[in-house]
Amino acid sequence: MDNKEFGKRVRSLRESKGITRESMCGDETEFSIRQLARIESGESKPTFTKITFIATGLGMSLYELMPDYVDLPEDYLNLKYDILRTPTYGENKKIDWRDQILTEIYDNYYDDLPEEEQLAVDTIQSFFDVHDTSEAIYGKEILEEYFFQISHKDAYSINELLMIRLFLEHARMTELSKFPKENAVFQHLLKTLPCQVNVVRPKDLFILRDVLFVMVGVAGSKEQNDCIPAFIQTIEQIMNRTQDYQKLPILKMISWKYKLYVDKNKKDAEQLYEAAKLSAGMIGDPNLLEKIENEWESDSKSS
Structure with missing residues (x-):
């Protein structure tokens, strides 16, 4: 089933059950009306998470809705995790290698990825662009469109952690006291991020670790030092748990x-x-x- 067929099926089922987009998406913290509209029009490919959400909203099982769902390509996931696992420390050869891998992902996999996974790739690219250039223009549209969905949560998916890392890199260059909304999100993350060690799967803990490293740097730059020992302790806990x-x-x-x-x-x-x-x-x-x-x-x- 291609994107357009799936979208038509979702819209037909939703309308036949008398369910509006607004009622299905609720407060939009999990799934926005705009995202649902794009899926129904065939403009975006849904992820497993979104398919599950839609199926639940329609009162159906996952495989009743989309029996031929195919998971993400393993080769793509290996490339994605290689980039996330390998620090560059500003070394040109490693930065060039990282950029080559990202180019391979965009050339060979990106167009066939679900929208949520395309967003993850764009978020990774934007984070590196901001980090390497100290220019906060990169990834601004991503944060403006999607960050509301995760800014009030207490538990985060891996791709949401990647978006948080991008947000923190932006926050590093922002005078948060002048932006109440962004500052509120930052304060929320100070409380919730250490707790993610009990939520994230063991194989993905290194991603949380790296987000915590960024948070420590940003908290220090904002002179919010009281939280830093807890972050250091959590990073140490992750290292001991993963033996990494x-x-x-x-x-x-x-x-x-x-x-x-x-x-x-x-x-x-x-x-x-x-x-x-x-x-x-x-x-x-x-x-x-x-x-x-x-x-x-x-x-x-x-x-």
């Missing part, structure tokens, strides 16, 4: 910054710096080790 210590040097680095700038404890900060160097050496990434050393040199002079 690839970013342990970064955890040690943000810990020394907290000790140095908030606790004013240079002795403990220096011990954490030595631990960061040791773990970077064990990982065998000379580029990361150099960045750790340069960061400490800068911090120790300015403290």
